[in-house]
Amino acid sequence: MITLDFKKMPIMTISSNPSQTIPPPATHDHQKCVNKALSTAEQLCVERGVQLTSIRHQVLALIWESHKAVKAYDLLDRLKPLQQSAKPATIYRALDFLIGQGLIHRVESLNAFVGCRCSGHQHEQLLLICKNCQEVEERTATKVMQALSEEFAQAGFIAHSKAIEIHGICAKCTDLSGD
Numbered sequence: 001m002i003t004l005d006f007k008k009m010p011i012m013t014i015s016s017n018p019s020q021t022i023p024p025p026a027t028h029d030h031q032k033c034v035n036k037a038l039s040t041a042e043q044l045c046v047e048r049g050v051q052l053t054s055i056r057h058q059v060l061a062l063i064w065e066s067h068k069a070v071k072a073y074d075l076l077d078r079l080k081p082l083q084q085s086a087k088p089a090t091i092y093r094a095l096d097f098l099i100g101q102g103l104i105h106r107v108e109s110l111n112a113f114v115g116c117r118c119s120g121h122q123h124e125q126l127l128l129i130c131k132n133c134q135e136v137e138e139r140t141a142t143k144v145m146q147a148l149s150e151e152f153a154q155a156g157f158i159a160h161s162k163a164i165e166i167h168g169i170c171a172k173c174t175d176l177s178g179d
């Protein structure tokens with residue numbers, strides 16, 4: 001009942017070789033992030049009895065090409081070579097599904113999307129968005145969220161979502177600037 005088309009996955013590496021230790025140059029092994037995100041998604045969808053269709057899987061894989069926030073139209077451009085019939089609605093439906101399953105986050109201030117690093121459920125988040133490299137770091141910021149909850153309670157305000165987006169320069173880019 002789950003249909004997955006792995007043949008068309010551009011960045012899936014299905015390898016039985018456990019020693020995947022290609023040292024990443026001055027950065028992390030992003031393939032590990034990708035593998036973890038995709039296998040978690042596959043597992044959760046099976047557990048939840050929802051279908052991670054080929055297109056949903058492809059969109060998730062495209063989002064996970066990096067930790068940068070990516071816009072729907074850029075996703076469409078990248079999906080086109082894999083799914084010629086893909087339309088904006090195709091992307092938006094897939095994005096809605098992935099958000100609903102807690103697998104990606106919408107970065108409201110950029111109108112873009114990023115893979116969730118603690119995959120699996122919708123949750124409160126602090127997103128640190130780098131102006132230089134567009135990477136988005138996700139933090140749970142429990143204390144901040146707790147403080148916010150108290151503010152909401154005092155204001156009698158019912159918050160539907162708690163996502164804080166902060167724009168700035170990430171640690172990596174600060175290091176690179178050599179200051």
Ligand SMILES: [Zn+2]
Binds near residue numbers: 031033034067
């Ligand atoms: Zn990564």
Ligand SMILES: [Zn+2]
Binds near residue numbers: 118
């Ligand atoms: Zn998340």
Ligand SMILES: [Zn+2]
Binds near residue numbers: 135171
């Ligand atoms: Zn950066």
